[in-house]
Amino acid sequence: MSSHFVRMVSKKEKLMDEIMIKEKIEKGRAWLRTGYGEEDHPDYQTDQQLKKKQPPLVKEAMSENVIGLPTDFEGIEVETDFLTIVNRRSSHRVYTGESMSLKQLSYLLWCIQGVKEIRGKSYATLRTVPCGGARHPFETYMAIQNVEGLKDGLYHYLPMGHKIELLKEPEDLKGFIGTSLMGQVWAEKGNVVFYFSIVFYRSEWRYGIYAHRGLMTDAGHITENLYLALTALGLGGCAIGAVDGRYCDQVFGLDGEEESIVYAMPSGTVSEEDRQKEQDFYAFVKEQGL
């Protein structure tokens, strides 16, 4: 093969790459834009409009190992000044490895997905976070280690009744955490890594082809509440977009078709003394003169 031909091919391949990248970016932008006609389907009716049966509001327990959570938050040490909490909130990636209490975990779960009320007979759950159409299509899974009173393992939150269930006790829980977050091994020291899945049809039943953009908006409400609740408790966490959803689905036993993990957030006990270690994550900013 002549070097000229090789040059031609590699140039063409580069061009193809650029076209593909442009297409993917355009697809992403189109998915986000509204009012540009892409979403115009005047005859379209969602399953709710077609009077199809509504899917369940929450996922049932998958195991027999159900554990009730404390609901009395009296006596828990918590910052209550809202502005202090908002100003203190930041991402924490360094955890001390000390234990977290069950009350603290219970408080966090209540703040991110707690069910306060049912709208109608069983039309919707009203929770501690807002959600488009009150569809609340999220399920919360957790990798838990060093939480007082709980075995280390993989858990699922049952918002009706405010309980959790133990799903599995993997031998290498830390290994699971690191791999599930695309090699972000710092998270392995966290007490609770939250994994959020979406049960797609819960939202699609109401919003059909328009459901998907809003799902990611709603995911943000959950992690922001989690950030604020962690801060109020003097704990820390970090939202994670770099999640290996397929791997998480396999390990938590989700089908990946109807339900898939899309977002995560490690959390744990933190110390003011680790401030410098936290800042080291962004040492490259100074090094590269950014």
Ligand SMILES: Cc1cc2nc3c(=O)[nH]c(=O)nc-3n(C[C@H](O)[C@H](O)[C@H](O)COP(=O)(O)O)c2cc1C
């Ligand atoms: C949607 C989303 C995805 C994120 N993904 C990651 C991630 O994969 N890894 C990480 O270290 N931080 C991640 N972060 C944390 C951000 O880097 C962090 O919020 C940002 O640097 C601002 O810092 P602050 O939260 O302390 O204000 C993510 C945050 C959000 C909201």
